[in-house]
Amino acid sequence: MKIEKQLFGTLPVGKDVYKYTLRNDAGMEVDVINYGAIVTAIRIPDREGNPGDVVLGFDTLEEYLGEHPYFGTMVGRVCNRVGKSRFELEGRIFHVTPNEGENHLHGGKRGFDKQLWTAYSHQTPDQVSLKLGYESPDGEEGYPGTLMVEVEYSLNDQNELGISCRAKSDKTTHVNLTNHSYFNLNDCQGLIYDHELLIDAERITELDDESIPTGKILPVESTAYDFRLSTPIGERINEVSPGYDINYVLAMEPRDLTRVAAVYDPASGRIMEVLTTLPGVQLYTANYVEGIRGKGGTTYEKHSALCLETQFFPDTANQPSFPSTVLTPGEEHSSVTIYRFRR
Numbered sequence: 001m002k003i004e005k006q007l008f009g010t011l012p013v014g015k016d017v018y019k020y021t022l023r024n025d026a027g028m029e030v031d032v033i034n035y036g037a038i039v040t041a042i043r044i045p046d047r048e049g050n051p052g053d054v055v056l057g058f059d060t061l062e063e064y065l066g067e068h069p070y071f072g073t074m075v076g077r078v079c080n081r082v083g084k085s086r087f088e089l090e091g092r093i094f095h096v097t098p099n100e101g102e103n104h105l106h107g108g109k110r111g112f113d114k115q116l117w118t119a120y121s122h123q124t125p126d127q128v129s130l131k132l133g134y135e136s137p138d139g140e141e142g143y144p145g146t147l148m149v150e151v152e153y154s155l156n157d158q159n160e161l162g163i164s165c166r167a168k169s170d171k172t173t174h175v176n177l178t179n180h181s182y183f184n185l186n187d188c189q190g191l192i193y194d195h196e197l198l199i200d201a202e203r204i205t206e207l208d209d210e211s212i213p214t215g216k217i218l219p220v221e222s223t224a225y226d227f228r229l230s231t232p233i234g235e236r237i238n239e240v241s242p243g244y245d246i247n248y249v250l251a252m253e254p255r256d257l258t259r260v261a262a263v264y265d266p267a268s269g270r271i272m273e274v275l276t277t278l279p280g281v282q283l284y285t286a287n288y289v290e291g292i293r294g295k296g297g298t299t300y301e302k303h304s305a306l307c308l309e310t311q312f313f314p315d316t317a318n319q320p321s322f323p324s325t326v327l328t329p330g331e332e333h334s335s336v337t338i339y340r341f342r343r
Contacts, residue, residue, distance in 0.1 A: 205249060246282070
C-alpha cells in the first residue's frame with residue numbers, strides 16, 4: 001500500500017491544489033484533492049480483473065471550480081436541506097444562506113465543498129489514509145461557532161474506502177457531514193437502471209413539494225421506495241419522477257457500524273456495500289445531471305449514477321423528533337462510513 005501526491009492545479013488566489021492517490025495491494029486506487037475534500041476517482045477491478053473508474057467527476061481543477069452537482073465533494077457544515085434557511089437554537093433564530101429557492105442546500109453558496117483543506121498523509125501496516133482539515137469561522141454561511149473539522153479517507157487491502165468525520169465547535173451549532181460521490185459501477189458508462197440496489201430500511205422521511213421533510217416517517221412497503229430486497233433501480237424509477245431523491249431511516253438512536261446498503265452491477269460484476277454509524281442515507285439518482293462533460297470526455301446524463309449519502313436526516317435543525325445534529329462546546333461530532341468493493 002502507498003499514497004502519492006502530485007500538483008492538480010492552482011486556485012485563482014494563487015494557492016496550489018494537490019491530488020493524493022491512495023493505492024492498496026489488491027488493485028484499488030482512490031484519488032482525493034484537497035479542494036472540497038473531493039473524491040475525484042475510485043478505480044477498482046471488474047470480474048475480469050480489468051480496472052475501471054466508478055465515480056463521476058472531472059479531469060481538471062478548473063472544471064471542479066465551475067458549476068457542478070457536488071461531484072465527489074465533502075458537504076457541510078450541514079448537508080441536504082434546511083427549510084426556509086432558518087432554525088432556532090438556544091432561543092435564537094439563525095438565518096443561513098438560501099441557495100435553492102428559499103431553502104438552504106448542502107452548506108450554502110460556499111460550503112465545505114468549495115474550501116481549501118489542509119492535508120496530511122499517513123500509513124500503517126493495515127491502511128493508507130489522508131487526513132483533511134478545515135476551520136469554518138464563526139458565522140460562515142450563517143452558522144454559529146468556529147468549527148474545526150477533520151475528514152479522514154482511508155484505504156485497506158479489503159478494498160474498503162473509509163470516511164471518518166470529526167468536528168468540534170466553540171459555540172453550540174449544527175453539524176451534518178456527508179460525501180457526495182456519484183457511483184456508476186459500470187466504468188461510469190451508460191445509465192444505472194440495471195444496477196441492483198438493496199437498502200436495509202423500512203421507512204423514509206416524507207417530503208413536501210420543496211423536498212423538505214414534513215416530520216412524518218412513512219413505510220416503504222408496497223411503494224417504489226422499497227429496496228429491502230435487491231431490485232434493479234430502473235424497475236420502478238418512473239413511479240417517482242424525476243427519480244429517487246429520498247432519505248431512508250436507518251436508525252433513530254446511535255449505533256455501531258452497520259451494513260445498510262449494497263449495489264450490484266451485472267455488467268461488470270462489481271459490488272459496493274455501504275456501512276455507516278449514521279442514522280440515515282439519501283438515495284439520489286442524478287435526476288438533474290444533464291449533458292455534463294466529465295472525465296475522458298464522457299457526457300453524463302440523467303440517471304447516469306446514484307448517490308448513497310450517509311447522513312443525519314434533512315432539515316433536522318427544524319425537526320425535534322429527528323436524531324439531533326446539535327454540537328455543543330466540549331463535545332465531538334464523529335461518524336464513520338465505509339464503501340466496501342468486491343466482485
